[in-house]
Amino acid sequence: EAGVTQFPSHSVIEKGQTVTLRCDPISGHDNLYWYRRVMGKEIKFLLHFVKESKQDESGMPNNRFLAERTGGTYSTLKVQPAELEDSGVYFCASSQSEKQYFGPGTRLTVT
Amino acid sequence: DQQVKQNSPSLSVQEGRISILNCDYTNSMFDYFLWYKKYPAEGPTFLISISSIKDKNEDGRFTVFLNKSAKHLSLHIVPSQPGDSAVYFCAAGISSGSARQLTFGSGTQLTVLP
Secondary structure, three states, X not given: OOOOEEEOOEXXXXXXXXXXXXXXXXXXXXXXXXXXXOOOOOEEEEEEEEOOEEEEOOOOOOXXXXXXXXXXXXXXXXXXXXXXXXXXXXXXXXXXOOOOXXXXXXXXXXX | OOOEEOOOOEEEEEOOOOEEEEEEEOOOOOOEEEEEEEOOOOOOEEXXXXXXXXXXXXXXXXXXXXXXXXXXXXXXXXXXXXXXXXXXXXXEEOOOOOOOOOEEOOOEEEEEEO
């Protein structure tokens, strides 16, 4: 069974540019989560999809972040325009129960 | 304010000995807890979990203990192996209601010395 995959693995962009991260969850998992780890600190929740619906987006930092999950399969997280403080590792996770399975993450560097 | 805290950023243990990683939480609504292991450039990998109705869960070399009155849990690894060297994250969740996100601690870097 394929795990959670994320693309790209790394992205380096300049301040003000736009970046789109993609996550493909484990097939059949209705729950999809986005998390972020900044500067080696704790992993922080961003938002939660159940199928194509946003269940909880209380962790989204501001309106420069937009997440979608059209069709309830893969999800994208767009940052526009990117700021320096957006740098970090963005993780996606999927689940059908309390146990969440994480992807390898996308390391975003904003210069 | 962090609801899940791992106060030791690092821990070094000799191979074959016991590793004990600690985690404290403040939110009494948390009713399940998980430990994840993370290697560099990889995502967190699920290790073991425990429900709040239990005080111990064991899986091979890994045992998680939960003390609800103290809002404290610990992960014991016996015997420790060099391949266990990684960052260990404690995470907590609430199983009821619609909020299903995990709240993580800041991690503990475990180094097992050969």
